[in-house]
Amino acid sequence: MSYLKVSQNLLRAANATRFTSCSLSKRGLATVAPDDSFRIPLIDFSKYRQATSLSEKRKVADEVVNGFKDVGFIYLEGHGIPDATLSIGRQSADFFRLPTEAKLKLSWEDPRSNRGYVRVGRERTTQSADSVEIAKLRATAPDSKESMEIGRDWDKTWKNQWPQECDTPGFKQTMLDFFQVFSLTCHDLHVLVMRSIALGLDLEESYFDKKIDQQFHNLRLLSYPPIKTSLLQKDGQARAGAHSDYGSLTLLFQDSVGGLEVQNPHTKVFQPAKPIEGAIVINAGDLLARWSNDVLRSTLHRVVAPPAKKISDNEAMTPARQSIAFFCNPNGDANIECLPKLLRPGEGKEVPDGAHRGIYRALHVFRLDLSAPPQLTAHGPDIEHHRSFRLEKGLEYSRSTAHSIIMDGVDPLITLALSDLPTLAVDEVPNLDDYCAICLMTYRAIFEKAESLEQVVMQTIRRVLGEEHPDTLTTMANTAETYRALGRLEEVESLLGVVIKTSRRVLGEDHPDTLLAINNLAMTYWKQGRWNEAESLEVVVMETSRRVLGESHPDSLLAMNNLAMIFWKQDRWQEAESLEAVVMETRRRVLGEDHPDTLSAMANHALTFSKQDRWKEAESLQLVVMETRRRMPGEQHSDTLLAISNLMETYRALSRLEEAEQLEEEAKNHPHYT
Ligand SMILES: O=C(O)CCC(=O)C(=O)O
Numbered sequence: 122m123s124y125l126k127v128s129q130n131l132l133r134a135a136n137a138t139r140f141t142s143c144s145l146s147k148r149g150l151a152t153v154a155p156d157d158s159f160r161i162p163l164i165d166f167s168k169y170r171q172a173t174s175l176s177e178k179r180k181v182a183d184e185v186v187n188g189f190k191d192v193g194f195i196y197l198e199g200h201g202i203p204d205a206t207l208s209i210g211r212q213s214a215d216f217f218r219l220p221t222e223a224k225l226k227l228s229w230e231d232p233r234s235n236r237g238y239v240r241v242g243r244e245r246t247t248q249s250a251d252s253v254e255i256a257k258l259r260a261t262a263p264d265s266k267e268s269m270e271i272g273r274d275w276d277k278t279w280k281n282q283w284p285q286e287c288d289t290p291g292f293k294q295t296m297l298d299f300f301q302v303f304s305l306t307c308h309d310l311h312v313l314v315m316r317s318i319a320l321g322l323d324l325e326e327s328y329f330d331k332k333i334d335q336q337f338h339n340l341r342l343l344s345y346p347p348i349k350t351s352l353l354q355k356d357g358q359a360r361a362g363a364h365s366d367y368g369s370l371t372l373l374f375q376d377s378v379g380g381l382e383v384q385n386p387h388t389k390v391f392q393p394a395k396p397i398e399g400a401i402v403i404n405a406g407d408l409l410a411r412w413s414n415d416v417l418r419s420t421l422h423r424v425v426a427p428p429a430k431k432i433s434d435n436e437a438m439t440p441a442r443q444s445i446a447f448f449c450n451p452n453g454d455a456n457i458e459c460l461p462k463l464l465r466p467g468e469g470k471e472v473p474d475g476a477h478r479g480i481y482r483a484l485h486v487f488r489l490d491l492s493a494p495p496q497l498t499a500h501g502p503d504i505e506h507h508r509s510f511r512l513e514k515g516l517e518y519s520r521s522t523a524h525s526i527i528m529d530g531v532d533p534l535i536t537l538a539l540s541d542l543p544t545l546a547v548d549e550v551p552n553l554d555d556y557c558a559i560c561l562m563t564y565r566a567i568f569e570k571a572e573s574l575e576q577v578v579m580q581t582i583r584r585v586l587g588e589e590h591p592d593t594l595t596t597m598a599n600t601a602e603t604y605r606a607l608g609r610l611e612e613v614e615s616l617l618g619v620v621i622k623t624s625r626r627v628l629g630e631d632h633p634d635t636l637l638a639i640n641n642l643a644m645t646y647w648k649q650g651r652w653n654e655a656e657s658l659e660v661v662v663m664e665t666s667r668r669v670l671g672e673s674h675p676d677s678l679l680a681m682n683n684l685a686m687i688f689w690k691q692d693r694w695q696e697a698e699s700l701e702a703v704v705m706e707t708r709r710r711v712l713g714e715d716h717p718d719t720l721s722a723m724a725n726h727a728l729t730f731s732k733q734d735r736w737k738e739a740e741s742l743q744l745v746v747m748e749t750r751r752r753m754p755g756e757q758h759s760d761t762l763l764a765i766s767n768l769m770e771t772y773r774a775l776s777r778l779e780e781a782e783q784l785e786e787e788a789k790n791h792p793h794y795t
């Protein structure tokens with residue numbers, strides 16, 4: 122067994138490592154004076170559903186689109202959903218009356234599934250991206266509500282959590298009917314409203330049809346228990362904190378209690394969206410805003426205390442409230458591409474201004490895709506340009522993540538991902554490279570799925586910052602390293618080729634980043650057995666590093682080590698030996714005898730002696746390496762096993778068979794022995 126360790130300390134974190142996060146400032150919940158500039162239009166949708174001509178439809182379509190343009194919310198009457206709130210509302214109330222233990226058996230557990238029961242105090246909807254702030258909000262002012270989430274029941278991956286039939290007779294069937302069977306279901310209504318939006322935007326009526334036909338929706342039953350009004354009026358406390366919704370449209374069925382408030386986009390003041398009998402509230406979500414280049418608004422809303430009943434002279438009680446939110450989403454693989462006709466003058470592929478938003482939303486979605494198998498996102502940079510991205514699997518659990526809802530009991534890694542990747546208000550996106558760095562690092566650390574995300578980040582950075590920006594180069598170099606880790610050496614080669622060429626021109630021949638990229642390419646050739654090409658590059662790196670950084674600089678030593686490896690592979694022992702000796706001696710001096718890098722230099726050097734049958738010289742080094750490694754990193758470590766094996770071979774070569782056997786016995790009993 123031979124031991125040859127190539128140090129490839131190649132990866133460099135992207136320059137920006139600050140975890141910038143922005144959050145909307147907390148808003149007080151004080152009641153506000155009515156605002157004349159604010160009106161959520163009430164639209165009779167039966168006129169659309171029953172229209173016999175396109176022009177009749179267009180009239181309603183214009184009202185719908187104007188409502189979403191102006192406020193982001195509309196009331197819809199004549200929507201055609203039969204008796205919806207009655208039966209489903211009753212069933213929902215029955216469900217929430219179940220004993221807590223029965224409900225907890227159905228607990229929401231996985232954001233990807235986004236199904237199940239969420240108890241009071243577990244969730245806090247917020248736009249905040251700051252994990253500390255979110256944790257604090259959840260601890261001090263959780264939403265005063267409980268909910269039950271239901272997804273498509275035929276989903277192959279995620280199963281709904283249904284209560285026992287005997288506990289809530291008819292519950293499951295009512296919910297399924299609501300999803301699937303009613304003469305007009307929420308899904309159908311979504312299709313119709315989206316058609317009206319298409320018409321109102323001067324598109325083919327069926328423009329969205331194919332992108333929204335797979336029912337990636339979420340039905341959310343909400344129950345807000347009665348609560349002392351004084352508690353709801355504490356700073357920051359609400360039944361549901363201010364947030365925007367994520368998907369295309371939300372259909373909201375509220376009871377008559379009230380408390381929903383919508384932010385006037387013009388004045389930023391929250392205004393009540395009072396319940397109107399027979400009408401449902403519909404609001405546009407982030408994805409529709411994205412599709413429409415923010416022409417249709419995804420508006421902040423929240424649920425606070427409606428007028429309360431007095432329970433004593435100085436105390437009032439906010440009554441229980443129930444609502445049902447049906448979050449409609451486009452298909453999981455729909456390409457949410459900004460409608461070309463909604464691009465504003467000057468906006469196009471390379472408009473950095475809008476790019477922030479695009480990137481924000483794109484990454485926002487990618488971040489949801491924590492568990493999808495790599496091939497789902499690996500089939501290419503899905504951001505064709507900054508206004509287009511693919512939803513992938515993430516939509517199934519988009520609801521919860523989109524709101525930065527950090528749940529307890531969730532895998533801490535997912536929590537980390539959610540808290541560290543900011544959900545940012547559109548206007549508060551931090552600088553692009555910070556954001557991308559955060560995404561990169563989080564993904565790299567969490568699911569080793571950096572590759573697909575890096576592609577997106579890389580393409581985007583290249584486009585936004587330009588081919589020559591140092592951050593672009595770093596990002597490309599990092600992506601190349603991910604390719605290397607994945608064994609995709611041809612891609613490493615071509616990417617590094619570009620990086621080197623640009624770095625040479627922009628940063629200069631001697632710049633450490635240029636050298637690093639050249640070194641990395643040399644190592645790629647090394648791996649492919651292209652010794653000559655590897656050598657000529659590594660010589661440049663070594664000579665330049667020595668000259669610029671000095672003989673004992675770690676980068677110079679690394680280059681020497683790597684060049685020695687290249688000689689080694691070509692049986693050029695003497696050339697390898699003389700470089701190795703310098704590396705070993707310098708590391709001894711600079712890092713100390715026991716340092717792992719010193720030890721690997723010694724081990725490498727010893728092997729070069731072995732190759733030349735200079736066993737005695739090999740032995741003396743190998744003995745030191747083995748004994749030192751036994752202490753540090755310890756007997757059980759795989760590096761120690763390698764050291765034992767190397768020395769064993771040397772003893773054999775020296776015909777010291779007893780000692781060799783003794784070491785062999787030891788090796789065989791080692792936990793890493795195979
Ligand atoms: O209960 C409501 O009225 C609104 C709920 C809501 O906005 C949400 O869950 O996203």
Ligand SMILES: [Fe+2]
Pocket residue numbers: 364365366371422
């Ligand atoms: Fe909402």
